[in-house]
Amino acid sequence: MRGKVAEITLGPVLFNWNPDRWRDFYFRIADEAPVATVYLGEVICSKRGPFFEPLLETVAERLTAAGKTVVFSTLAQVMLKHDRRMVESVCASGESLVEVNDGSALLYMRGRPHHVGPYINVYNERTVAFLARGGARNFCLPVEIPAAVLGALCANTDSLGVTFEVQVFGRVPLALSARCYHARAHSRTKDSCQFVCENDPDGLELRTLDDGPFLAINGIQTLSHDYLNLISELSELEAMGISRFRLAPHTCDMVAIASIFRAVLDRHIDAREAAVRLDAMQVGAPFSNGFYYGKAGGSWTEAAID
Amino acid sequence: MNDDAGYIRPELVCPAGTPAGLRAAIDAGADAVYCGFQNATNARNFPGLNFTPAELEQAIGYAHARGAKVLLAVNTFPSAGKFDLWREAVDYGARMGVDAVIVADIGVADYAARAYPNLRLHLSVQAGASSPEGIRFYCQEFGVKRVVLPRILTVSEIADIHRQIPCEIEAFIFGNIGMMAEGRCSLTNYVTGVSTNMDGVCSPAADVHYVEDADRNLTTRLGAVVIDRVACGEFAGYPTICKGRYVCGVKSGGYYAFEEPVSLNLSALLPDLMRAGVTALKIEGRQRSRAYVKSVVSAFRTAVDGVLAGRDPGLADLLALTEGHRQTEGAFRSKAWR
Structure with missing residues (x-):
């Protein structure tokens, strides 16, 4: 793992959680979760911003006091005036x-x-090098990148002094749109949504016409129905040079999830034991890991664990 | 050039999936054509489509002799270790004298800008630059001269962006409309293992299945996933995930969760787009037949010239060429689309 300290990180909450739940979630993370870095902020919809912004400072302080590094995430899709203002203000805070x-x-x-x-579409060494020259220090890579490309990317950027992060748990972000699909499902429009996305703290599940679980809707975002689980691939990822492992927050017990991933990094339990524990958590959807193996993202490949 | 009605004559940018398609588009009145090589370096990497380097060189000769421009799409995202193929595509384009290279990847843009400072760069819709600041980033860093806007903005928002960026705007006016932000969609990869961003394919034909039951109802699938099901005689669209029908807990029965199988047709908005400061009007469809390209390009040539001359664009015939004979103005007319 080339001298980099392996960290568990917690990605931003992507869903429209009730502000109290949102605050309590982070307080518990601060107190109990073995995560080193916590990403905070609204990534999906600028309309949700006002609900969380009053709590942001308190939550960030609590996390920092608990020894976590706090990183503020910006909106994924920016087009409206509100969106633009939100990104500008997040980026304006110099410290x-x-x-x-x-x-x-x-x-x-x-x-x-x-x-x-x-x-951000970071798929190759030249893009990494360009962005690193502009100040980029850590790259959380797109979820669809397969293992072979992850390995090549790490190997070809070794001299740049940047760190790489990949999502290893939770629903996988698959697409963004200008249209709000939550509003559409409720026969509303984005402007008249009445925040119906708050009903679905892990996303609104879409099934196919033959009743197969398929996707999850989160406002303008489409995610996988199943949950990414790369617990069995952690050591391979570490060996490539990836040092930060991101958990995407869900309503399941994220402290327990983080503890399982941390225990594997610390070699306290092996991947097989960890996989059994994650299965026992019953997160509400099957696990997938297809993207890692260069297969259909929603598929599952049994890892070859030695 | 401004005429009396305040319009700037826009460039009509047309698809060229093959050398024959390129000639058809130019003969029908295209001001510019866009095309790509026969590999993953462009976002229409379909079997039987696109150009060899020799074909491109000939095509450039044909176009330039007729006063038309050739724009080379190198608009996918090279994955680590495979950059050489994209580098080679840019090199060919620059050496052959294409009028612009259309890029999406930051690394490819960086390479093209450094290796060929005089090469004109257009920012592909696949780069997903949807705000003035996002667009300015690419202008500032790579000297991008034109941005192809995502199909998610209203005409007045386009006009607003036009006032805040230092480059030209190209906007889609006709053809297939994807529902997801271009360059930011892994749905195809999620179902098939083929990546739109890395491999240049959305809904690969090899994974498309049409299954008819005893009552002649037709089910369309992509890989193992049912995308839609239509009764005998109904129109079944090509199975694209964002135009499929699904079921969710808050609606009874299947519904088009993202969008119905419709095509984009902005012919009625042509005058507005031309007033909004759009430099180039883009027609989608490199995968379409020569006959299709010929009729669409001719119709828009007549319409654009008509608008410039103060006549009604009158494009009723184009409906026959839209998907399922159904069309939409998408995001362009009003915010209510969102």
Whole structure:
């Protein structure tokens, strides 16, 4: 693992959680979860911003006091005036760390140290090198990148002094749109949504016409129905040079999830034992890991554990 | 050039999936054509489509002799270790004298801008630059001269962006409309293992299945996933995930969760787009037949010239060429689409 300290990180809450739940969730993470870095902020819809913004400072302070590094995530898709203002204000705070998720945030953060989020298309060494010259220090890579490419990307950027992060748990972000599909499901429009997305704290499940579980809707975002689980691939990822492992927050017990992943990194339990424990958590959907193996993302491949 | 009605004459940018399609588009009145090589370096990497380097060179000769431009799409995202194929595509384009290269990947843009400072760069819709700041990033870093806007903005938002960016705008006016932000969709990969961003394919034909039951109801599938099911005689769209019908807990029965199988047709908005400061009007469809390209390009040539001359665009015939004979103005007319 080339001298990099392996960390568990907690990605931003992607869903429209009730503000009390949102605050309590982070307080518990601060107190109990073995995660080193916590990403905070609204990534999906600028309309949700006002609900969380009053709590942001308190939550960030609590996490920082607990020894966590707090990074503020920016919106993934920016087009409206509200969106633009939101990104500008996140990027304007000179002292805090920012993870950029679209081109406008790249413009604002150019020349200052920052993280690059999974919504920026970083697939190759030349893109990494370019962004690193502009201040990028950590890259959370797009979820669809297969193992072979992850390995090549790490190997070909070894001299740049950047760190790589990949999502290893939770529903996988698959697409963004201008249209709000939550509103559409409720026969409303994005402007008249009445925040119906708050009914689905893990996303609104879409099934196929033959009743197979398929996708999950989160406002303008479409995610997988199943939950990514790369617990059995952790050591391989570490060996490639990936040092940060991101958990995507869900309503299941994220402290327990984080503890299982941490225990594997610490070699306290092996991947097989960890996999059994994760299965026992019954997160509400099957696990998948297809993207890692270069197969259909929603598929599952049994890892070859030695 | 401004005429009396305040319009700037827009460039009509047309698809060229093959050398024959390129000639058809130019003969029908295209001001510019866009095309790609026969590999993963462009976002229409379909069997039987696209150009060899020799074909491109000939095509450039044909176009330039007729005053038309050739724009080379190198608009996918090379994965680590495979950058050489994209580098080679940019090299060919620059050496052969294409009028612009359409890029999406930051690494490819960086390479093209450094290796060929005089090569004109257009920012592909696949780069997903949807705000003035996002667009300015690419202008500032790579000297991008034109941005192809995502199909998610209203005409007045386009006009607003136009005032805040230092480059030209190209906007889609006709053809297949994807529901997801371009360059930011892994749905195909989620179902098939083929990546739209890395491999240049959305809904690969090899994974498409049409299954008819005893009552002649037709089920369309992509890989193992049912995308839609239509009764005998009903129109079944090509199975694209974002145009499929699904079921969810808050609606009874299947519904088009993202969008119905419709095509984009902005012919009625042509005058507005031309007033909004759009430099180039883009027609989608490199995968379409020569006959299709010929009729669509001719119709829009007549319409654009008509608008410039102060006549009604009158494009009723184009409906026959839209998907399922159903069309939409998508996001362009009003925010209510969102």
